[in-house]
Amino acid sequence: MVSDDLVDVEFRHEEGDVLAGQSGGIYSLTDHLLTARANRLQAGQADTELRSLSHLDEESVKLLEHQVTAAHRALFEMDGKALLADEVGLGKTIEVGMILKEMHYRDTSDSVLILTPAQLAQQWQAEMLEKFGIEFVCNYDDEFEGFAAHDRIIASIDTAKSDRHRKTVLARDWDVLVLDEAHYVKNEDTDRYDLLDRLSYDYAFFLTATPIQNDVTDLYNIISLLRPGLFGTREGFHNYFVNKSQEKLVNRNELQKRLSEVMIRNRREETDIDFTKRNVTTRTFEQSTAERDLYEAVTDYVRTAYGEDQGQKLVLMTLQKEVVSSPAALEGTVRSQLDDDDGQPAHDTLLKQILECIEAIDTPTKQERVQRIVREAQERVEKGRVIVFTQFRATQQQLLETFADEGYATHAFHGGHSSDEKEEIVEQFEEEGGVLVSTDAMNEGRNLQFCNVMVNFDLPWNPMKVEQRIGRIHRIGQDREVYVFNIALEDTIEEYVLDRLYHKIDLFNQSVGELSEILTRLEETGRNFEDEVFERLVDADSEIELENNFDEMAVDLQEQRDLADKVEDFNSGVFEGFDLGASDD
Incomplete structure (x- = not known):
């Protein structure tokens, strides 16, 4: 442990012929085809158990009960088309990995396309291989030869929708489509949505922790890609479930009933996961003359x-x-x-x-302070492992030299390394311990639960990047308390960002999803967070005016947080009492 001293509407299907359902309800040809396709999953099998799980390496992946249940329901109760909407941090990627592993075991997934935000593509690739033994080619790999050349592809959604690749992507009939961060396609007027709407696939699994971001129509748009016609027309859906002010749900039981056909949502408090404590210590130091x-x-x-x-x-x-x-x-x-x-x-x-x-500067103040933190960690933490984050390669090199001179095992991680080199660096850090100095190339894509001490040597102005850094070590699988140290110089832009902005939005107690809500709403007003910080700095004619500028920005952030809280209350209304278990039939 490191001490704190340290530093009414009738619902009709929109496509397909209508058949007579056994219960007298509407049953479309589309439904019939979906059922027929789903039966492929069980072909040749006497049961609907997840039989592939016994082939997983227990050392590589530790499965949690809610994840296994979600994978089973998605495959066998939802016809292989599901929206996985667990809250942030509950392992939706693991659920998809189990699904793909089982489909591979049953030989029902010859072609798989996983679409993600660009920064998450390689993380997906690594997790599918390391945890489930499923090899994918990523559009960032040297060996990637296009969407017609490979059967298992992970790619950024923006690459897939680009003029260069769109035609090829749409020309294939994919067995499985996986869409991460599905809320990015909530707007039906975008190229992303159009791509998903036109894609041909048999099974689909969408992931999002925030299925509703602005209003319940977001949810309609996402689910309509998975199950066209489930909620009728967009206008009918909106009129039936939301009053004119869009602040109160109506016909909630009907909404939840229909959601249960396609959506699985687990919440943190409903799982057995015990996240370890996060200790964040911020220290500001007086600058030398x-x-x-x-x-x-x-x-x-x-x-x-x-x-x-x-x-x-x-x-x-x-x-x-x-x-x-x-x-x-x-x-x-x-x-x-x-x-x-x-x-x-x-x-x-x-x-x-x-x-x-x-x-005129000999030894920078922050450099002295980080040495003290590392020295303490060497005495109190297993193998003395510490991750130090900086935004700049020159700072990284200086820190590496400093730590090496003091006899520490040092490891450098930056965007210039190949995927194989990055993997080797992480393995060496885990085995040897010491200090890993990383640029923000490690913000996403790597899980480092074997380390529990982190130093933010310099702080990005965008708080999401800070949370992404912390998320490398504070996540499922971390079994120790996590210690995060922020270092800043007094009377600098860094201190203003920390004291007036990060603390105003309670950054270090926010989940990634909660923080994303705040920043998304701010940026929907046309303002980029980092640009806003810079503009307020250069526009200030005095220190007092600078303080006032940042106080105003803090008020704006609080307003966005209040709006985000209202959205969360709305989400809770939609999902309250949501049946997460199997039916009694």
Whole structure:
């Protein structure tokens, strides 16, 4: 353990001929075909047990009861078409892995297409191979030759819908379609939705922790892709289930009944998972005189240059982030700016002043502090494992050299490594211990439950990135308390982001899904979180005005959080009493 000292509508099917159902209800040809397809799952089998589970390596994947139940229901009670809507962190990917493993065992999945957000594609690839022994090619792999060349493909949904690949994707008849983060296709007027609507497949499994983000129509759109006609027309659905203000559900029992045909949702409190405690310690440290001079020089340059040329925004934002990371990170960007400034004397003078300030700094304050945290972890934590996150490669290199000089086993992880190299680095870190210094290339895609200490050496302005970092170690499978240390310099943009923004949205107690709701709503107003932070910095003429600017942004965040809470209350109304078990028949 590390001490805290440390630092009425009638529902009709929209497609297919109508047949007479045994109960006198509507039964479409589409339903008949779905049932026939589902029977393929049981062909040659005397039961509907998940027979492939006995072939899984218990060391690679530990199955939880709610996951096994979800996989079974999706396959055998929902005709192989289901919306897996467990809350964040309950292992929806594992549920899909079990489903695909069973279908492979029963020889019903010759072609499988998994569509994900771009940043999650390789994570899916790794988990399917490592946990279930199912090999997929990813669209980011060198050996990827297109959507017609492979039978098991994981790809970003934006790659699949692109002009280059769309025709090929739609030309195939896929056995299985998996769609991760299905709420991204909730808008029927987008290319993503159109792609999913046109795809040909036999079985489909959609995943989302937030099936409703704005109103219940989101849910209609997603489920209509899985089961066309289940809820009738969009207008009829909306009129039947939501009153005019869209704030109160009506006919809730009917909604839940129909949802139970296609959706599985588990909640944290309904499972046996005992998530370990998360301890977050934030420490701000006084800058040295030289560091303060450097910070003020960089801020002056950023405000001056941005006032003259807003086209430089990305570079200037980078400078403002680098100055609180390390002089090493800052220096390279400053020298590049000197080379690219086309001889503007005023700019050159300011940039040269920044370089002089860099030279005046001996050992950065934050570097000293992170050494103390690592030293403590070496004494109290198994194999002394610590993950240190930074946004910049130059800072990473400096930290690696510092830790190596002190005799620690060091490991570097960044986006320049191949997939195989990344796998090897993680394995070495687990075996040898020591310090792994990573860029945000590890924000997503790797599970590091064998480590329980993390340091945010510099903090991304986007809080989702911070939570993604923490999510590498604080997740299912972590059996120890997790310790997260945030390091920041006083009177800097980093401290403002921490104190006024992160704490306002209670970042470190939010789940990824909850945080996503807040940020999504903010960005739907047309504002990007990081852009907003930068604009409030450069627009301030004084420290008091800067404080006021960030206080205003904090109020905006609180408003978005209140709206997100209302959505969660609405979701709870939809899902309250939702029957998660099998029917009695």
